[in-house]
Amino acid sequence: MNPLTNPTASGVDNVLIYIFGSSLLLLAGITIVMIWFVIRYRRSKNPEPTSDVEGNLWLEITWTVLPTLIVLTMFWYGWVNYLGLRDVPEGAFEVRATGRMWSWQFEYENGRTSSKLYVPAGKPIKVILNSTDVLHSFFMPAFRIKRDTVPGIETYVWFQAPEVGSYDIFCTEYCGTGHADMITSAEILSPEEFTAWYSEKTTAQTVPRGRQLLEEQGCLGCHSFDGSSSIAPTFGKLKGVKREISTEGQKKEITIDTDYLRRAIRTPEVDLVEGFPPIMPAYGDEISESDLDEIINYLLEGDTGPVLDGNKLLEENGCFGCHSTDGSALVGPSFKGLKDRTTEVKRDGTELQLKVDADYLRRAIRQPNKEIVEDYPAIMPAANHLSDEEIDAIIKTLLKGADQQ
Ligand code: CUA
Numbered sequence: 001m002n003p004l005t006n007p008t009a010s011g012v013d014n015v016l017i018y019i020f021g022s023s024l025l026l027l028a029g030i031t032i033v034m035i036w037f038v039i040r041y042r043r044s045k046n047p048e049p050t051s052d053v054e055g056n057l058w059l060e061i062t063w064t065v066l067p068t069l070i071v072l073t074m075f076w077y078g079w080v081n082y083l084g085l086r087d088v089p090e091g092a093f094e095v096r097a098t099g100r101m102w103s104w105q106f107e108y109e110n111g112r113t114s115s116k117l118y119v120p121a122g123k124p125i126k127v128i129l130n131s132t133d134v135l136h137s138f139f140m141p142a143f144r145i146k147r148d149t150v151p152g153i154e155t156y157v158w159f160q161a162p163e164v165g166s167y168d169i170f171c172t173e174y175c176g177t178g179h180a181d182m183i184t185s186a187e188i189l190s191p192e193e194f195t196a197w198y199s200e201k202t203t204a205q206t207v208p209r210g211r212q213l214l215e216e217q218g219c220l221g222c223h224s225f226d227g228s229s230s231i232a233p234t235f236g237k238l239k240g241v242k243r244e245i246s247t248e249g250q251k252k253e254i255t256i257d258t259d260y261l262r263r264a265i266r267t268p269e270v271d272l273v274e275g276f277p278p279i280m281p282a283y284g285d286e287i288s289e290s291d292l293d294e295i296i297n298y299l300l301e302g303d304t305g306p307v308l309d310g311n312k313l314l315e316e317n318g319c320f321g322c323h324s325t326d327g328s329a330l331v332g333p334s335f336k337g338l339k340d341r342t343t344e345v346k347r348d349g350t351e352l353q354l355k356v357d358a359d360y361l362r363r364a365i366r367q368p369n370k371e372i373v374e375d376y377p378a379i380m381p382a383a384n385h386l387s388d389e390e391i392d393a394i395i396k397t398l399l400k401g402a403d404q405q
Contacts, residue, residue: 008159011081012144019074026070085145088158092124099129099136099149099171101379102178102331103318110198113316117169117186120194121161129155133381137173140186148173161188177377178331181321210298213291217283232280233273239300244274261296310397313390317383325402332380333373335402344374361395 095117096107107113119125129138131149139146143159161167171182189197214220214235222232233243241256247270254260254271263271265287268280287295314320314335322331333343341356347370354360354371363371368380383391 006143006160006162008085008157009142009144011084015078015081018077022070022074026067085157088126088156089124089160092126092158093119094126094128095119096128096130097138097149098132099138099175099182100132100318100381101134101176101322102171102182103321104138104169104171104182104184105316105318108198112198112200115315115318116184118194118197119161119186119188120191121163121165121188122191124158124160126156126158129157134175135173136171136175136182139170139172140167141170142167146172161186164188164190164193176379178322181330208294208298209291210294210296213287213295214298217287222280232276235299245271246274247271256300258296258300261299262292265292265295308390308393310393310395310400311403313386313394314397314402317386319394322380332376335398337401339399339401345371346374347371356399358395358399361398362391365391365394 094109097117098105098107103115104117105113105115106117117127127138129147129149130153131151133151135151136149137146138149138157140157140159143161145157145159147155147157149155165188167186167188169184169186171179173179175182214223219235223235224232225234225236227234227236238256238261242253243256244251244253246252251274260271264280265283268282269278272278283292319335324330324334325336327334327336338356338361343354343356343360345352345354351374352371360371364380365383365386368382369378372378386394
């Protein structure tokens with residue numbers, strides 16, 4: 001392998017080849033001499049001892065100095081390459097990896113998080129390692145890097161991928177029941193693909209469709225949300241607002257509602273808003289009825305904040321590491337058919353039958369160790385880092401049926 005394209009792997013491989021190779025040479029040399037001596041000096045050919053050699057200074061020096069040198073070169077070569085594993089090249093791209101029972105989470109400098117490690121090819125990557133609970137160990141065999149993650153201490157590894165590909169990441173420190181499930185992958189993307197992925201909106205957030213359409217159709221070129229535009233009426237606070245319009249020269253006051261907005265988009269030349277030039281183009285076939293509904297809904301209901309994607313939150317937070325979506329029991333109960341399921345739990349030592357609903361799920365996520373589901377170990381970490389909105393989105397998804405991609 002070209003030492004410049006996968007530096008960590010080639011460094012480790014070269015040391016391994018050197019140590020293994022010299023050991024093999026010594027083994028072969030010693031074995032050959034031994035066998036030769038056994039044949040050459042066998043008793044049938046030499047019934048009486050014939051040699052009376054007292055010693056040989058040069059032989060002694062040779063077999064002391066030579067192995068010492070070999071061992072020292074092994075140390076030196078190993079040390080140099082070990083430093084190569086520890087010295088991160090300048091300008092490395094940094095990603096934080098957090099190990100926890102039993103999944104990995106990756107966090108990028110712009111705040112994006114993911115359950116797989118996404119990085120660009122051809123660039124040194126520094127992975128800063130941490131753990132929220134017990135010892136785990138971050139292992140990427142293809143790059144020959146392995147490092148423990150220790151709660152409270154930051155460790156790191158670095159690597160550089162020569163080309164696009166997908167490589168395994170394991171946990172290689174036994175960390176409990178789900179240890180074997182702590183598998184994920186490093187997805188090496190081309191620099192362009194990576195830039196696109198990296199600059200996507202935070203994974204769990206999606207822009208409402210109506211807003212997206214307003215942007216796509218160029219509406220925001222003329223309309224503002226804060227009333228700052230002078231060429232077109234504002235989009236801010238439209239619901240129930242009264243507005244002066246003139247229809248065929250007749251002035252009248254209307255209340256903004258669905259019908260008005262529909263006319264204003266499909267046939268803007270009919271009702272003209274007072275104080276603005278009649279320049280709005282009519283939107284006919286380029287906006288479908290359903291898209292129009294989305295736009296109107298968005299204009300009337302306003303910006304209700306980003307929509308959180310519960311599935312992505314479940315994935316990013318590693319929930320699928322312990323909970324299946326197909327009904328099979330992993331370390332934790334399955335997410336399949338949660339709605340209206342009755343579950344047996346133990347609260348303060350008392351057994352209870354509870355119906356799974358939003359309140360129950362909220363408690364199960366916020367304080368998982370208060371009510372322990374029968375037949376499962378009490379190991380779920382409390383999700384203190386999630387906001388109320390995120391928990392709401394997760395609960396909504398769980399009741400609807402989570403779907404692991
Ligand atoms: Cu984490 Cu083994």
